[in-house]
Amino acid sequence: MDYRQWERATEWPLAGSALTFLAIYTWTVLSQPTGMGARVAEYAILGIWTLFGIDYLVRLALAEQRTRWFFLHLHELAIVALPVLRPLRLLRLLTLISLLQRSIGGALRGRVVTYAVAGTSMLVFVASLAMFDAERAAPAGSIKTFPDALWWAATTITTVGYGDFSPSTATGRFIAVGLMVAGIALLGVVTATLASWLVQKVAEQDDANQAATQQQVAELTFQIAALRTELALRPE
Numbered sequence: 548m549d550y551r552q553w554e555r556a557t558e559w560p561l562a563g564s565a566l567t568f569l570a571i572y573t574w575t576v577l578s579q580p581t582g583m584g585a586r587v588a589e590y591a592i593l594g595i596w597t598l599f600g601i602d603y604l605v606r607l608a609l610a611e612q613r614t615r616w617f618f619l620h621l622h623e624l625a626i627v628a629l630p631v632l633r634p635l636r637l638l639r640l641l642t643l644i645s646l647l648q649r650s651i652g653g654a655l656r657g658r659v660v661t662y663a664v665a666g667t668s669m670l671v672f673v674a675s676l677a678m679f680d681a682e683r684a685a686p687a688g689s690i691k692t693f694p695d696a697l698w699w700a701a702t703t704i705t706t707v708g709y710g711d712f713s714p715s716t717a718t719g720r721f722i723a724v725g726l727m728v729a730g731i732a733l734l735g736v737v738t739a740t741l742a743s744w745l746v747q748k749v750a751e752q753d754d755a756n757q758a759a760t761q762q763q764v765a766e767l768t769f770q771i772a773a774l775r776t777e778l779a780l781r782p783e
């Protein structure tokens with residue numbers, strides 16, 4: 548099995564695993580389970596993390612230029628390696644974004660817009676969960692409920708930033724920086740997509756105008772030729 552075959556074979560199973568992780572993470576953050584429920588959730592998260600670790604190692608082994616692939620996929624190494632440290636386990640959520648980027652591949656512009664909207668919605672939800680998890684127990688924190696975290700994420704990713712809620716912990720600020728960067732990237736994607744669409748429409752209109760002009764010229768040329776023929780055939 549080569550690299551492309553492995554990616555195609557594992558794309559949907561890994562996407563399902565990432566969504567399962569998101570569901571488990573959401574449940575643990577919002578309900579704060581204890582006892583057996585907490586242990587089962589932790590074991591499930593560890594199992595999903597192991598799957599992504601295996602996928603990373605297999606793709607590294609199948610890559611034609613391993614050194615180049617390694618440096619181009621350092622973010623995936625961080626996703627796999629850093630969440631071993633409990634404060635950084637939220638990085639596992641980035642696997643969803645990686646899978647969306649992998650699946651979008653050479654998609655058309657319309658699918659890029661769909662990806663941007665879906666990815667933004669997921670980022671807002673995930674950042675809200677992570678921020679709520681990091682800030683709710685902070686004595687100086689202002690984000691104490693999940694709706695507060697949702698509001699903070701929405702104002703941050705859109706670069707509005709009212710300032711009524713802000714993180715006070717190091718983990719919360721780390722999440723905020725990531726969301727700020729994502730918001731800027733989102734604006735870039737939307738702007739570039741809109742500009743590309745406008746350029747395409749103008750080009751299509753120009754092509755249509757040129758085609759109409761060429762047809763009119765051809766018809767006029769034909770009429771002139773027919774008139775010349777008619778004049779030549781008339782007796783003097």
